[in-house]
Amino acid sequence: MEPDISAVEVRPATPRTSEKKRFSAWSGPKTAVGRQQERLGWLLVLPSLIVVFAVAIYPLFETFRLSFTNQRLASVREVRNVGWENYTSLFEDDLWWTAMRNTIIFTVSSVTIEAVLGMVVALTIHSAFRGRGLVRTSMLVPWAIPTVVSSLLWDWMLNDRYGVINSIFIRLGLMADDRNFSWITNRGTAMIAVVAIDVWKTTPFMALLILAGLQIIPGDVYEAAYVDGASKWQQFWQMTLPLVKPALLVALIFRTMDSFRVFDLIYVLKQGSTDTMTVAIYTYQLLIQSSRLGAGSAAAVFIFVCIGLMVFGYSRLITVEEN
């Protein structure tokens, strides 16, 4: 799924009306009217379910099935079952482990930096000041810019000779005036560059989520702490952080899942370059560019399982509904 969308789940708060009360207008399923509701319910959900099955669940089962075959894209070669061969050759492929290492480095560093910076920004904006609305609005801009576009913006800004970033660094005396350092093509700094782009794009979003968590902390809690003579630092560690933890946790898990499957941001800049290749790029190349549908599906299944575990962790943090 495209990262941007899961990043902004619009979720109105859980309603306060109880299940029982909400459905009191309806009769139980045993009456004729109740059976009618039941039929109508399924009838209305059915179109959505059919679409979801056709374009998501069925293809997922196909991916599982294909991962045990030697199927190629658009090929007339006879397909046969190869058992676990695709998985064993995947785990023996050094490039796969390079991609996995890159993905983990990217995920851990970008999510950590985003969480810390997001917290700083959220705490800053949490205080009342003139122009606060404008600052919050400006923070929606990086989030709304398409990922491909933000990669291109930074590609230009990080240009070796004419890029504005190098120019600023030179003015600040942080860089010698040779103007030739290319952050994106240089193997040692490419990962730093892509993490920086991701941090720019997502920190504001993280900050808005944390800010939402801060805003539900009642003000009198701080008054009490102030009366007790707690320092700002103590207030942060002993009150703010524990109270904002649920919001932070949800944001962290969403961001971790998104970072783990990162594709657009890096592919636009670096294509299949090994210094920044992620598991999604590795899988894409295997599936589409090498047409190795079977082998690529094994990698896809592995990614799915990793993200599935993260979703499982997430689902333990929220409750959908229990009748």
Place this chain on the structure above:
Amino acid sequence: MSMSIEPNRINSIQTSESELEQIRSSYTKSSKSSLPDILGKVGFWLLIAFIVVYTLFPFYWAIVSSLTPTNDLFVTPVRFWPQSVTLDHYRTVFTDGGFMRALLNSAIVSFSVVVLALLLGTLGAYALGRLHFRGRTVVLYLILSMTMFPAIAILGSLFQMMQNFGAYNTLWGLVIVYLTFTLPFTVWVLTNFFRAMPAELEQAALVDGATPMRALWDILMPLAIPGMVTTALLAFIAAWSEYLYARTFTLTNSSKTVQVAIADFTGNQQFELPFAVRMAAAVVVTVPLLVGVLLVQKRIIAGLTAGAVKG
């Protein structure tokens, strides 16, 4: 979630109202302007300025670069505002047949996806949010898990399916594929909107003998429109910005979307770096989204808020 504040400790503080007021005012607004206060204030505003510059500068830079004549663009040191302004790069963008076709393709795909997702999603969400039927919870869990589905996991099998159905390199094929991420999202968000409405709303209508569909259409729909507008915008942004599926399932200009086109964009000039034209294209692709976001920004922030609070 447990709170680690000891309630006894808070209750034990015995202060009169006036004292409390004093504390409150000293806490919220520091009227004294001693040096540390001023430094704190200066630091605070510097931080705010830094945040705004950090978030807005890259897009500002794209606009500036897109308006700068090519000769001025490749100079050192870099100029932070344009000395002279040109619309040449935009002219190049708007006369590029392939790019214009991609803009049209993206518009067609995104609008179609939004309409379909909203149509199917509203019906489904109404059932999940307001009707009682067995299996509802299972369906809800299914939809929720679909909202976090990694596209790469089904890329290969979708590719094969699309070739079998003749959907490869077509706009309608892309529309159907885009439902994988827009439909579950739409259903989930709208279900929560419907659930948040008070139960009494359609009760009266139902007691009066209206059918559930009438209740949906006459009573709930008008109230759900703000939620639907926000959801539509978010689905539109997702479809408009999508890259992986578009890269994989399109081949020719007839179906390439704008994200693919812009990633491959080189402009007409063969002998110079295409950065300025690229920035103009970037601005063109982004402005529609920014306008939409700014129009409903309060709702988006409120939506984010609700999402986080849910914890």
